[in-house]
Amino acid sequence: MNNQIRIFDTTLRDGEQAPGCSMDLAEKIEIAQALERMKVDVIEAGFAIASQGDFISVQTIARTLKHCTVASLSRATKKDIETAWEAVRDAKSPLIHTFLATSPTHMQYKLKMSEQEVLEAIAQMVAHARNLSPQVEFSAEDAMRSDPAFLAKAVDAAIRAGAQVINIPDTVGYATPDEMAAMIRYLKQNVNKIDTVTLSVHCHNDLGMAVSNSLAAVQAGATQVEGTINGIGERAGNAALEEIVMAMHTRPDLYPVGCKVDTTRISPTSRLVYSVIGVNAPINKAVVGQNAFAHEAGIHQHGVMANRATYEIMTPESIGLLQNKMVLGKHSGRHAVEERLSALGYTLEKAELDKLFEQFKALCDRKKIISDYDLEALAVHRRSDVTQMSGYKLERFTVNSGNYVTSNAVISVLHDGERFEEVALGDGPIDAAFNAVDKLIPAPAHSLEDYAIQTISEGKDAQGEAMVKIRCGDKVVTGRGLSTDVVEASILAYINGMNKL
Ligand code: KIV
Ligand code: ZN
Numbered sequence: 131m132n133n134q135i136r137i138f139d140t141t142l143r144d145g146e147q148a149p150g151c152s153m154d155l156a157e158k159i160e161i162a163q164a165l166e167r168m169k170v171d172v173i174e175a176g177f178a179i180a181s182q183g184d185f186i187s188v189q190t191i192a193r194t195l196k197h198c199t200v201a202s203l204s205r206a207t208k209k210d211i212e213t214a215w216e217a218v219r220d221a222k223s224p225l226i227h228t229f230l231a232t233s234p235t236h237m238q239y240k241l242k243m244s245e246q247e248v249l250e251a252i253a254q255m256v257a258h259a260r261n262l263s264p265q266v267e268f269s270a271e272d273a274m275r276s277d278p279a280f281l282a283k284a285v286d287a288a289i290r291a292g293a294q295v296i297n298i299p300d301t302v303g304y305a306t307p308d309e310m311a312a313m314i315r316y317l318k319q320n321v322n323k324i325d326t327v328t329l330s331v332h333c334h335n336d337l338g339m340a341v342s343n344s345l346a347a348v349q350a351g352a353t354q355v356e357g358t359i360n361g362i363g364e365r366a367g368n369a370a371l372e373e374i375v376m377a378m379h380t381r382p383d384l385y386p387v388g389c390k391v392d393t394t395r396i397s398p399t400s401r402l403v404y405s406v407i408g409v410n411a412p413i414n415k416a417v418v419g420q421n422a423f424a425h426e427a428g429i430h431q432h433g434v435m436a437n438r439a440t441y442e443i444m445t446p447e448s449i450g451l452l453q454n455k456m457v458l459g460k461h462s463g464r465h466a467v468e469e470r471l472s473a474l475g476y477t478l479e480k481a482e483l484d485k486l487f488e489q490f491k492a493l494c495d496r497k498k499i500i501s502d503y504d505l506e507a508l509a510v511h512r513r514s515d516v517t518q519m520s521g522y523k524l525e526r527f528t529v530n531s532g533n534y535v536t537s538n539a540v541i542s543v544l545h546d547g548e549r550f551e552e553v554a555l556g557d558g559p560i561d562a563a564f565n566a567v568d569k570l571i572p573a574p575a576h577s578l579e580d581y582a583i584q585t586i587s588e589g590k591d592a593q594g595e596a597m598v599k600i601r602c603g604d605k606v607v608t609g610r611g612l613s614t615d616v617v618e619a620s621i622l623a624y625i626n627g628m629n630k631l
Pocket of ligand 1: 203334
């Protein structure tokens with residue numbers, strides 16, 4: 131379909147910027163590939179000038195992806211723009227996304243620039259970006275608290291200088307749906323050639339209206355929406371892309387143009403992002419929460435049994451929710467595992483597949499039913515396992531605990547071919563085990579900020595996925611571990627986090 135709404139994903143930039151959501155390179159690549167499989171149009175891979183690590187991840191993603199446009203954010207300065215270009219230039223479809231604030235508050239207190247200076251900077255910097263890159267997006271930061279007449283001038287300056295995408299951010303999540311729609315209509319009526327560019331919105335969720343605001347903008351004529359998977363992002367987050375996409379999918383009467391996202395990739399991509407940031411979906415989260423398709427009340431169950439349409443406006447299949455039924459077993463061969471992984475969206479290198487197949491076989495010895503969820507968990511965790519192999523690797527552990535003994539743990543790890551062992555006491559088995567790891571792995575002063583464990587599938591033999599968040603100064607790293615033994619999963623997660631530290 132022509133004129134579909136463009137979906138611009140900024141999970142790896144605006145999402146990753148949020149406290150506790152930082153990701154390492156391997157995790158970012160994994161998410162970028164999942165987004166590409168989901169068929170978003172643009173992936174903002176990072177803010178190239180922010181650090182050497184950000185530059186490398188934007189560049190690696192630009193070089194890895196095959197179809198999506200890859201963007202880097204940049205302030206409206208020459209150095210930022212040139213660095214952004216260096217990072218994205220090898221992409222199949224590169225884009226520089228440059229921004230400058232247009233609200234009185236930002237211009238006066240942050241930029242200390244007059245309106246005239248802002249207009250000149252937009253014209254010069256967009257032109258500079260266009261000299262380098264075939265595609266340039268300009269964002270008027272804090273647009274929704276800007277004077278509409280001045281915003282129109284800023285947008286006009288950016289279009290004249292060659293920007294093909296104009297983005298209207300509600301940077302502080304202040305707008306309401308009516309205001310958002312009115313601003314889009316105002317710009318469409320008051321800016322020359324606005325219909326020749328992609329008109330985008332980027333809504334934050336401070337008042338819980340980011341998704342509604344984005345959809346109101348679409349109805350008013352916006353042709354691109356920006357957001358993040360699961361709505362992660364600064365403060366209350368960004369607009370949740372899965373909610374926008376499913377609203378458009380479910381209500382074609384209101385949003386007839388739709389978008390090209392493959393909705394069946396929503397659930398796996400959402401789970402991947404939650405797993406990487408070490409957070410569980412809120413149980414009642416729209417579209418991807420655990421209860422989103424659960425019908426508890428008898429009257430609802432009765433209705434759904436008679437006809438699903440009574441209480442279901444979208445199907446679990448439409449978002450690619452997995453079935454918790456046995457899909458593979460101990461007689462399944464490497465090829466069957468590879469095929470099932472590929473159906474789940476994972477294409478593994480040979481060495482990775484060999485390792486995962488070994489883990490699959492070991493899991494078959496410990497667990498009766500191997501479901502898609504189990505297989506997906508092995509695929510998602512293979513990166514953290516690789517991280518452990520390049521740092522400290524758990525060799526074996528013993529933990530004693532009871533209600534009349536002090537818990538104690540003995541843990542041995544391998545590092546550069548050498549074996550180290552420590553023993554520690556603690557308040558319970560996990561505390562004892564973590565204390566032993568602390569003795570084993572030298573690290574700067576740190577504290578355990580969060581620890582959680584959840585089951586991947588159902589049954590007593592379910593795999594446990596453990597998550598730790600370790601704080602070191604203002605940096606927080608997430609460690610993840612997977613095992614049918616929850617103590618082992620926890621130790622793996624802690625070692626994974628300490629290796630990152
Ligand atoms: O929220 C915002 O204004 C942004 C811009 C940099 C696009 O993230
Ligand atoms: Zn933002």
